[in-house]
Amino acid sequence: MASAAASSCSSISMMFLTHSSAATSSTAHRLLPPGCLRRRRLHCHPLQMGPASLRCLTFPSSAAAPSPPHVVVPHASLSTEVNTKVIDGKAVAKQIRDEITAEVSRMKEAIGVIPGLAVILVGDRKDSATYVRNKKKACESVGINSLEVHLPADSTEEEVLKHISGYNDDPSVHGILVQLPLPSHMNEQHVLNAVRIEKDVDGFNPLNIGRLAMRGREPLFVPCTPKGCIELLHRHGVSIKGKRAVVIGRSNIVGMPAALLLQREDATVTVIHSRTSNPEEITRLADIIISAVGQPNMVRGSWIKPGAVIIDVGINPVEDTNSPRGYRLVGDVCYEEAIEVASAVTPVPGGVGPMTIAMLLQNTLISAKRMHNFE
Numbered sequence: 001m002a003s004a005a006a007s008s009c010s011s012i013s014m015m016f017l018t019h020s021s022a023a024t025s026s027t028a029h030r031l032l033p034p035g036c037l038r039r040r041r042l043h044c045h046p047l048q049m050g051p052a053s054l055r056c057l058t059f060p061s062s063a064a065a066p067s068p069p070h071v072v073v074p075h076a077s078l079s080t081e082v083n084t085k086v087i088d089g090k091a092v093a094k095q096i097r098d099e100i101t102a103e104v105s106r107m108k109e110a111i112g113v114i115p116g117l118a119v120i121l122v123g124d125r126k127d128s129a130t131y132v133r134n135k136k137k138a139c140e141s142v143g144i145n146s147l148e149v150h151l152p153a154d155s156t157e158e159e160v161l162k163h164i165s166g167y168n169d170d171p172s173v174h175g176i177l178v179q180l181p182l183p184s185h186m187n188e189q190h191v192l193n194a195v196r197i198e199k200d201v202d203g204f205n206p207l208n209i210g211r212l213a214m215r216g217r218e219p220l221f222v223p224c225t226p227k228g229c230i231e232l233l234h235r236h237g238v239s240i241k242g243k244r245a246v247v248i249g250r251s252n253i254v255g256m257p258a259a260l261l262l263q264r265e266d267a268t269v270t271v272i273h274s275r276t277s278n279p280e281e282i283t284r285l286a287d288i289i290i291s292a293v294g295q296p297n298m299v300r301g302s303w304i305k306p307g308a309v310i311i312d313v314g315i316n317p318v319e320d321t322n323s324p325r326g327y328r329l330v331g332d333v334c335y336e337e338a339i340e341v342a343s344a345v346t347p348v349p350g351g352v353g354p355m356t357i358a359m360l361l362q363n364t365l366i367s368a369k370r371m372h373n374f375e
């Protein structure tokens, strides 16, 4: 354990950018010292220091010797879980997929409609291809039809728009997902805006986000990753109302909508980002932290209030010669330190990632039900 912990939070390098990091890469690069300290070392290597406001801090005594963990009462259906500190996203996602499977078959029997999800993939990014394959598998596992088009990296925007338009008009398609990032010669806003709002299962349409931000208004779809974060909190028995929540990162696809959702749940929300001075002074006041910056091991144990709940959205590949893939995935949060201070933490992998896919399936089901007036 100790040696694993030491290697996990020691110096690492990013190999390539993924989802969260791609969305906020400039943020990420500014935000942080390139490496974390070795676990429990009380000082930073001077060469690794970031801007003054972001310097690693010494551990406060409470973090160095954490008080006994606060136990979170788990959701009833997860009460068999041995370690309530680890929020098992994989298990929760499985539970949600089972619920969706039942609903999909109920709908099929009642009205003969099978929900359909269309995915548009442009280019040859390996990680994108993996995500798309996983989405397809997930669709199959719950009985949702999946359609897919894979276009070469040098396709024109018009070709992509043509496929979107075809899916917009196809009554067997209830959800359309354009896999991001798109090749750099394409205008992402332009492409995403072409998706019919009733089929925008990613929830990226500005009208959706606008409704999410307004009291008394309801979006057609809530973006999958932030929705998955909130669902994890609910199903782990974490109450949000009246709590201090801090969201790290302000991307359109995760940080910003996550903050809006937390606010809708009656949390008092602070968003911190690359230009925030002394972010750790703010995170230390938080009962709930959602981190979505794409910076490996940025959030240290010393940033966390004892007993806080930590949702780690980061999925960062770091070099690992011992892994068959040559890399492994780590979060934005230094997990080994967080688990000693927090009352509950999501792991990476196996935390928010599987929930994102489960929420995509859920949004597709919601869309099909809405289009066919099926309750």
Ligand SMILES: Nc1nc(=O)c2c([nH]1)NC[C@@H]1CN(c3ccc(C(=O)N[C@@H](CCC(=O)O)C(=O)O)cc3)C=[N+]21
Residues within 6 Å of the ligand: 019, 020, 130, 131, 177, 178, 179, 180, 181, 202, 224, 315, 329, 348, 349, 350, 351, 352, 353, 354, 355, 356, 357
């Ligand atoms: N239009 C669009 N919508 C998206 O939702 C979207 C996207 N584009 N582009 C890429 C990102 C990335 N993303 C992930 C989903 C699941 C995992 C996931 O399940 N990860 C596993 C690990 C997988 C592994 O081991 O490689 C886990 O965290 O346990 C990761 C990443 C959705 N994205």
